[in-house]
Amino acid sequence: MxxxxxxxxxxxxxxxxxxxxxxxxxxxxxxxxxxxxxxxxxxxxxxxxxxxxxxxxxxxxxxxxxxxxxxxxxxxxxxxxxxxxxxxxxxxxDWDNRFRLMQMHTTMHLMLALIPRPINGCQVGADKSRIDFDLGDFDLDKERLEADLNALTAADHSVTITAVADEELDARPELVRTMSVAPPRGKGTVRLIQIGRADAPVDLQPCGGTHVARTGEIGRLRIGKIENKGAHNKRIAVHLEG
The missing domain is CATH 2.40.30.130 (Elongation Factor Tu (Ef-tu); domain 3)
Incomplete structure (x- = not known):
């Protein structure tokens, strides 16, 4: 259909x-x-x-x-x-609910920028979100992660919609970080969310979701509970404060 x-x-x-x-x-x-x-x-x-x-x-x-x-x-x-x-x-x-989801969805992309590892899942919430990383031997420091995350929001990076041809995405597999869900294909192009400048993006990922226009709209974030979900997998909770 x-x-x-x-x-x-x-x-x-x-x-x-x-x-x-x-x-x-x-x-x-x-x-x-x-x-x-x-x-x-x-x-x-x-x-x-x-x-x-x-x-x-x-x-x-x-x-x-x-x-x-x-x-x-x-x-x-x-x-x-x-x-x-x-x-x-x-x-x-319901705009209030949607905007908080936009803030948190963009936050999940910032987490991907800070932790260069594949993800096994993500759940966006209006107040708390969680993301599962296959960390391997990555050194995760909770306090440093929270500080770096808030530094990225305070830097007020632009968030823009771009696109990439299916063939180019095939040639750039590093753009796809999720291990559980493949980006939608079949239309000739795939929608990308770019955070930061085109010549040096903070993050660039296939995504069909809704996002804020600038990271400065997100506000203060707090890293919450970090749980073990397997030998290498860790689930990180992120809270939107205010």
Whole structure:
């Protein structure tokens, strides 16, 4: 199945509202639109929640957003009157929650810049995130890591969206750090998130998630619990303070 929904969040993470047409309401009540600002769960980042407003002014609370096959499905909370196919709705994400997820997702990329090792998993949260590294013999110093992480945010590096051809990504395997999830292929290009200058990036990774525009928007971070998750694997918790 080809994608039916224009993913507005890919080009602009700060877009909070849009109008859209309902394409389908599936058998479980999930709403599929022709365009959306709602990010679906993926890449360790939770799906957006928010509100859809119908033509008659009735509001539908969206509890989460998911990919189901190739479709982006907006999942309403229980007990609500659903729209009809062809109806126009106004969409608005929970911006406070989304922005904190953006702050934390960019933070996870900064962690990758500071720890040059493969990762086995990542979970982005609004207040606390965690990332699993295959550390091997890497020397991990918690206090130094926290200081270096906050130095990167304070440096206010730019965060920009670029792209790389599938063939170039194949020739540059060092760009792919995750050991569990391959970047999406098949469109000819892969979306990259670049932190810092193009000639000397702090980090450059394939990523479909939403991010802040500058690292200075993240604020103060704290390294939390570090757990052993195998012979070489360590899970590092990062907290967003304030």
């Amino acid at each position: 080809t994608e039916r929904t224009d993913e507005l969040f890919r080009a602009d993470s700060y877009l909070t509202t849009c109008e859209a047409h309902v394409l389908e309401v599936n058998e479980r009540g999930g709403i599929i639109l022709d365009r959306t600002v709602f990010y679906p769960t993926g890449g360790g980042q939770p799906g957006d929640r928010g509100v859809m407003t119908k033509e008659d002014g009735a509001e539908i609370r969206i509890g989460t957003t998911l990919y189901v096959g190739d479709d982006i499905v907006h999942v309403p909370e229980e007990g609500q009157t659903l729209p009809q196919p062809g109806e126009t709705v106004s969409c608005a994400i």
